Structures are given as C-alpha cells and as structure tokens.
Amino acid sequence: MRKGVVSQSTAVRLCFRTGTLQPRRPNIRAYAQQFGPSTEPTNNIPGADPGDDEPRKKSRSKPETEPERESRFGTTAYKAFESAFTTFASIAVLGLAGYSYHIYYKSLVLRKIEKAFAPGDPMLELAAPPGPHVPPQDQSGDDDEQWVARPEQAKINAIISGESKGRYYLLVGEKGTGKSSMILEAMKEHNGEGVSMFEAHADPEIFRIRLGRALNYEFHEDYIGSLFSIRGPRDTTALLDIERAFNKLEKIALKNRNQRSKTGRKGPLVVIVNCAHLIRDDEDGNDLIELMQQRAEQWAAANLVTMIFNSDDYWVYERFKRYATRMEVIPILDLPKSLAIPALERYRAKYFPREEHKPEIFKQVYDLVGGRLNFLSRVAKSSDMLRMCHQIKEYEKTWFLNKCGILGEEMDDDVMDQQKFASAAMVLARALVQKDKELETNYDEDQGHILPQIPLYIARQIMTRADFIQSYDHENIFTIDSSANVRADSVPMMNAFKEICSEEGFDDYLEATLDRISAIESINRTKELTFKDLWIEQKGEQKGKYTFTTKDARGRETGSVEMRVVPDNLPDEND
Incomplete structure (x- = not known):
C-alpha cells in the first residue's frame, strides 16, 4: 500500500480505536486528505466537507439556468396548492361537522318533545304517588283520593283521552270547585299519555320556562353553536320563544296524527294551561292569550292538539270571546245538595x-x-x-x-x-x-x-x-x-x-x-277665583268692576257677567 493511502479496513479500525461505539462508513476523501498530499483546497471549518466549497463558489459565479428556475417555481406552486387544499379541507370538515350537528340537534329536539307526551307527567307525579291508577269506584281505605265524582267528569275524561276533538275548552269556576282535580283524575286513567300540563304565571319569562319544561324543550339554550357566539343563550323575547315552542309542538302533532293508527291513542295531543287567570290583564298578557288562542283555533280545526284553559276569573273568558269560533266553555259550579251531602x-x-x-x-x-x-x-x-x-x-x-x-x-x-x-x-x-x-x-x-x-x-x-x-x-x-x-x-x-x-x-x-x-x-x-285691584276711588267715589263674556263652541258671544264693587257706606237692606 502506498504512502498516504488508507484502506477501508484501516479506516474501520481507526474508528474503533477512537472510541466510537458503532462503526460508521468512513469518509475516504477526508482520510486521504489527512494522511496524503493533495492539491485541493482545504476547508478549515471543523466537521465540514472540504469538497463543499467548490460547488458554492461555482453557484455564486454561475447564473441560474431556465430549468432550474422552472423547478423552483414548480416547488413554490406545489406548496401553495398544498396549503390551500389543506385550508379548504379543514373548513369543509368543520362545516360538515357543524351541519351534521345542527341536523342531529333538530331531530333531538323533536324526540325530546315527543317524550313529553309519553306516559307519565310531572304534574301527575306531584299530585299522586306513582303506581297504577285505581278507578274511583274501586278505591277504598286510605287510598281514596277521588272522594266525589262530579257530573262534568265524564266530559273531561273524553277530552283528555282524545275522543272529544275539533274544539278547545275553557273551564271557568270559582276557586276550590275541583277543576284541577277533575283534570288530574282524567289524566290518571291513561297515565298522562298524550297530555302535557303546566301552570301559568304573570311573568312571561316564567311562563316560557314552565312551557319549556312541560314540552321538554330548552329553547335552543343547550345548542353548542352558541359557544362560538358572543351573544347570550337567547337573544329574543319570551313571546317569540313561546311561538318557537309551539312550532316544534306542531311538528310533533303532525307526526302523531300520521302515526295515530300505529299507537294506542286515538285522538290528538292535549295541552293544559292551568290557572290561566294568573296571566296579567295588560298588553303583554293579552298578546300571550291571543297567541295561544290562535294556535288553539288552528290545531282544533286540524285535529292536531286540543288545548284546555283553566281559569278562576271571568276576564279570561272576555278575552277569548273576541275571536272564539271553536271554543267551548265548561262552567264548574258548587256541588248540589244531592251530591254534596253524600x-x-x-x-x-x-x-x-x-x-x-x-x-x-x-x-x-x-x-x-x-x-x-x-x-x-x-x-x-x-x-x-x-x-x-x-x-x-x-x-x-x-x-x-x-x-x-x-x-x-x-x-x-x-x-x-x-x-x-x-x-x-x-x-x-x-x-x-x-x-x-x-x-x-x-x-x-x-x-x-x-x-x-x-x-x-x-x-x-x-x-x-x-x-x-x-x-x-x-x-x-x-x-x-x-x-x-x-x-x-x-x-x-x-x-x-x-x-x-x-x-x-x-x-x-x-x-x-x-x-x-x-x-x-x-x-x-271647585275652583276659587281671587280678584285684585277692584277697589278704585274716582272723585271721592269708590268704583271698580270686571266684565266676563261667555262664548259658545263656535266663538259666538252668548252673554256676559259683570262684577262691581259695593261700597261700605251703602245702607243695609234690612235697615
């Protein structure tokens, strides 16, 4: 072997001698430059390849050719296209996910409202302990809750069960006559299936919440899309929210009418507004009653939903009377003597x-x-x-x-x-x-x-x-x-x-x-008029007067009133 030339095996042995844990492929050119003479220029930077200086110098001095420019332009265009495609794909995936969630949420809302008319009702659970319903004639002992059957009970049962349809109803009677008890008793017979009942309130906001609870509707307050908005969970009035709830209820009622033959229920759904007299007799309250009456009229004509309003006061009937065409009033009075004593x-x-x-x-x-x-x-x-x-x-x-x-x-x-x-x-x-x-x-x-x-x-x-x-x-x-x-x-x-x-x-x-x-x-x-400067002395005599002229609506004079001063030295009429 010639001087200055190192074989590959020698380079490997040198790597092991320097303490390298694993053998690596030696740089033959670097060892040749180290152990043998060379005329090539050396690079003084440690760890750098001496042969790299020459291509750099050549690249600085030699201008770029057209193929090289086209290659760099193609690389930039590819990167731009890749970034644009990535952005478009991200937006498309996000939009598809948001639209899919929106469709899912709308179907979820309808399913939740449909569950509100399933057997069982919160008002029914509060009024009576859970368990199968026992008819009044079969009750005995301490479980006797329905201790009297009113004459109107059969009609209320027909309304709640859906047999009586095509109208909406207003129950009017004094406090304590048993209106709510009759409604709850009718709901017990069918375990509240197809019926939803809630208590009215004077505040429209509380009315909205109670209606949403009865229909199992959150008014889109649980919609995840609100997380990306700086507005609150709802940006509207209570009346508009109630209208939205009725729109959702109408969809469920249409579905129920189409599938009525497949289910055990024969008639339309029933929505009961208890204590309707608590709604204020003001502008907001009249708007709310008008909204509910419009829906009740439409749903009664289409046999979709039967609405029942329970009121203690007469003024509710006066408001409904204005636009009522399909309303039926059921007066609930005190029991007669023949039923009260038993x-x-x-x-x-x-x-x-x-x-x-x-x-x-x-x-x-x-x-x-x-x-x-x-x-x-x-x-x-x-x-x-x-x-x-x-x-x-x-x-x-x-x-x-x-x-x-x-x-x-x-x-x-x-x-x-x-x-x-x-x-x-x-x-x-x-x-x-x-x-x-x-x-x-x-x-x-x-x-x-x-x-x-x-x-x-x-x-x-x-x-x-x-x-x-x-x-x-x-x-x-x-x-x-x-x-x-x-x-x-x-x-x-x-x-x-x-x-x-x-x-x-x-x-x-x-x-x-x-x-x-x-x-x-x-x-x-009574108005009091005070006159000043009426006492005037002229040539030793006390004089003074006021004259009032009266006119009609057209401005024509109809008369005059004159007030004079009576001197103190005049003789008295009694003298």
Whole structure:
C-alpha cells in the first residue's frame, strides 16, 4: 500500500480505536486528505466537507439556468396548492361537522318533545304517588283520593283521552270547585299519555320556562353553536320563544296524527294551561292569550292538539270571546245538595271511621258552607264540623272587611281611591242582600242554595263604576259566571254579606261614607277665583268692576257677567 493511502479496513479500525461505539462508513476523501498530499483546497471549518466549497463558489459565479428556475417555481406552486387544499379541507370538515350537528340537534329536539307526551307527567307525579291508577269506584281505605265524582267528569275524561276533538275548552269556576282535580283524575286513567300540563304565571319569562319544561324543550339554550357566539343563550323575547315552542309542538302533532293508527291513542295531543287567570290583564298578557288562542283555533280545526284553559276569573273568558269560533266553555259550579251531602259523608268516614254519622249534622254543614269542595274537605277533616263551618264564615267576613271596609264621614281625603273601591263593593253587597230577600225561594231541597245574582251590566250601574268588578272577582269577593251574572263568591261569603248588612246603623254608615266621598269630589272640582285691584276711588267715589263674556263652541258671544264693587257706606237692606 502506498504512502498516504488508507484502506477501508484501516479506516474501520481507526474508528474503533477512537472510541466510537458503532462503526460508521468512513469518509475516504477526508482520510486521504489527512494522511496524503493533495492539491485541493482545504476547508478549515471543523466537521465540514472540504469538497463543499467548490460547488458554492461555482453557484455564486454561475447564473441560474431556465430549468432550474422552472423547478423552483414548480416547488413554490406545489406548496401553495398544498396549503390551500389543506385550508379548504379543514373548513369543509368543520362545516360538515357543524351541519351534521345542527341536523342531529333538530331531530333531538323533536324526540325530546315527543317524550313529553309519553306516559307519565310531572304534574301527575306531584299530585299522586306513582303506581297504577285505581278507578274511583274501586278505591277504598286510605287510598281514596277521588272522594266525589262530579257530573262534568265524564266530559273531561273524553277530552283528555282524545275522543272529544275539533274544539278547545275553557273551564271557568270559582276557586276550590275541583277543576284541577277533575283534570288530574282524567289524566290518571291513561297515565298522562298524550297530555302535557303546566301552570301559568304573570311573568312571561316564567311562563316560557314552565312551557319549556312541560314540552321538554330548552329553547335552543343547550345548542353548542352558541359557544362560538358572543351573544347570550337567547337573544329574543319570551313571546317569540313561546311561538318557537309551539312550532316544534306542531311538528310533533303532525307526526302523531300520521302515526295515530300505529299507537294506542286515538285522538290528538292535549295541552293544559292551568290557572290561566294568573296571566296579567295588560298588553303583554293579552298578546300571550291571543297567541295561544290562535294556535288553539288552528290545531282544533286540524285535529292536531286540543288545548284546555283553566281559569278562576271571568276576564279570561272576555278575552277569548273576541275571536272564539271553536271554543267551548265548561262552567264548574258548587256541588248540589244531592251530591254534596253524600260526598261529605264518604269523606268523613275516611278520617273518622268510628264516629257515628248523623244526617242532620251533614245537612247543617251544607246549609252553612254549601257545596264548595274546598270547604267540605276542610270541614270533614275537623273534629268539630259545625265549629269549622262558623270559622270559615268568619274567615270570609274578615277577608271582605279587610279589603272593602268603609270609614264613614270622618275619613281623610287621602284614602279617596281605596274608599271608592270599598264603598262600591258594599253597595253591591247590599244590593245582593236585598235581591235575596226579594226571591220567592233561595233554597231547594234537591238543588240546595240558590244564591241571588245580578246581571253584570246592572251590577255596574249599581256601583256606578265599571272597572272594579274585575278586581272583586280576582279577590274572590264576588264571582262572575260564564253567563255574565254577578253573585257572592260562595255561600259563606253571602252569609257574611247578610251579617254585615243587618248590623244596626249599617245603612246610615254607608250613606255617610258616600256623602263624604261626594263632598271630597266636590271640593276637588271647585275652583276659587281671587280678584285684585277692584277697589278704585274716582272723585271721592269708590268704583271698580270686571266684565266676563261667555262664548259658545263656535266663538259666538252668548252673554256676559259683570262684577262691581259695593261700597261700605251703602245702607243695609234690612235697615
């Protein structure tokens, strides 16, 4: 081997001698330059290939050719196309994922609303313990919840089951007559299938939430797309949200009508708005009632949804009456005597099974409280039924006096508005008591109490006010039935009217209050004019006058009034 030439095997041995753990392919050219002479220029940079200097120098001095330029342009265009395609693919995947989620969410919303009409209902679960429904005639012992069957129960059952369709219904009656109990009893028969019920509220926002809970609808507040928006979960009013909920409900109702033959339910879905009288009688409340009535009319015509409105006040009927074409009013009144006494006996036997029942006591109870289910249940649970009857009458009397007590002629003028409200109620109560005295009979052995009633327009004439009667109905002092007749809210309230009006000096006290109200109004209507500079002396005589000219609506003079000064030295007419 020549001097300065290193073989490959020698280079490998040198690598092992330098401590390299693994053999690597030696740079023959570097070893040749190190151990042998060479005329090539060396690179002083450690670790660099000496042969790299020459191509760099050549590349700096030699201009680029056309193939080289086309190669670099092609590489740049490819990279730009690759970036654009990657961006487009990312956007496409994101858009496809968002659209797929949107379609999935819409179908999820419909499935959730459909589950709201599945067997079982939150209102039904709150009203009764879970378990199979037992008909009223088969109930016994402590499980006897439906202790009386009202005559209207069969009709309510037909509406809830879907047999009665093509109309929507308004249940009107006083508080405690059993309207909600009848609806819940009808729901129990079918375990709430195809029915959704919720309580109304004065605030539209709370009404929206309760409607969404009843329909199992979140108003898109759980939509994940809102995470990419700076706005809140909802950017609209409560009324628009209610409209959206009804739109979703309409889709489910259409699907239910198309699949009605496959399911066990025969009729349309049922939506119940309980306590509709709690909606405020203002602009927002009227808009809400109009929205629900429009939907009820459309759905009743198409047999999609049957809506039921339950109200204690008459004004709801007045609002519905304006545009009602398919509405049916179901009045719910107190039980007649023939049904109230057996119901009281049955309920009394449940709580006091060992007590000896006396029919004359039950008759006395009915004479004192009438056939109101709320009162009968309270009396039946009391150990002394007659004493509880008198307490109920005292409660009603106290409530009436607290709301409508009059103050007489010594009242202050600051309480004018409240005393107008109270005196009008007293005048109407006195008119009902007088009407009761004029009736030939106010009690029937089968029907029971026959409360005196006055038509609504005449009641307004008696009070000389047309705006107070709605407040009286809302305060459960007077009631207005579906025939627009005004009467006492209950038998105990009518008994309270009789006691108050029969007190000694009541008529004089009421007249003094009315006179005081008239005097205060007269003072408020009286204007005082003060004249200045009317006393003028001219040539030793005191003179001065004012002349007023009166004109009609067309500006023509109709007369004049002249005011002169009367001197003090004139002789008196009595002299």
